[in-house]
Amino acid sequence: MVDATGRTTVAADYFQGYSVVGIIAVIGVLFVAVAFGAGRLLRPVVPTPEKLLTYECGVDPVGEGWAHTQVRYYVYAFLYVIFAVDSIFLFPWATIFAAPGFGGVTLVEMFIFLGFLAVGLLYAWKKGVLEWT
Known part of the structure; x- marks a missing residue:
């Protein structure tokens, strides 16, 4: 203007x-x-009454709406997601690592990243989360 x-x-x-x-x-x-x-x-x-009925996996609902579930299934799923994300970060890192001038810096950064994941896995192991009993 x-x-x-x-x-x-x-x-x-x-x-x-x-x-x-x-x-x-x-x-x-x-x-x-x-x-x-x-x-x-x-x-x-x-x-219609059939449309208003709760539907899950083809099984008609019977009994109460509350059910007991094991938390360990969610913990294993969460751990899987963590390591899946880790593997997603490893592929771009591998391509950058091969580029000239990035070798040492990216190697240190990846070991720091893997160290955080290892500490989390060690914590879960010490707490007994990984035991299937």
């Missing part, structure tokens, strides 16, 4: 970039709102 003296204002140029982002965000929100509204208006609504 040009002010009264003929100079362009830096603030106007700066906020013009944000106005584009704001307009795109508003258009995105409107698009989602219109899609949800159209879905609500166009779908058939025929509630």
Whole structure:
């Protein structure tokens, strides 16, 4: 923008970039709102007792809604996720490690990362989490 003296204002140029982002965000929100509204208006609504019944894995619900589960299954799943994420970080590290000039630094960083994971695994082992009894 040009002010009264003929100079362009830096603030106007700066906020013009944000106005584009704001307009795109508003258009995105409107698009989602219109899609949800159209879905609500166009779908058939025929509630029956069978549709309102809780359905899980093809088994009809019997008894109360509370069930006892073993926490160890979640712990094993959590440990799997931790080591899966670790393996995801190992592949890019291996490619960077081969690049010239990155060998020593990336090697130290990876050993620090693996050290944190090893301390967590050692803690879980000391607490007896990894025992299947």
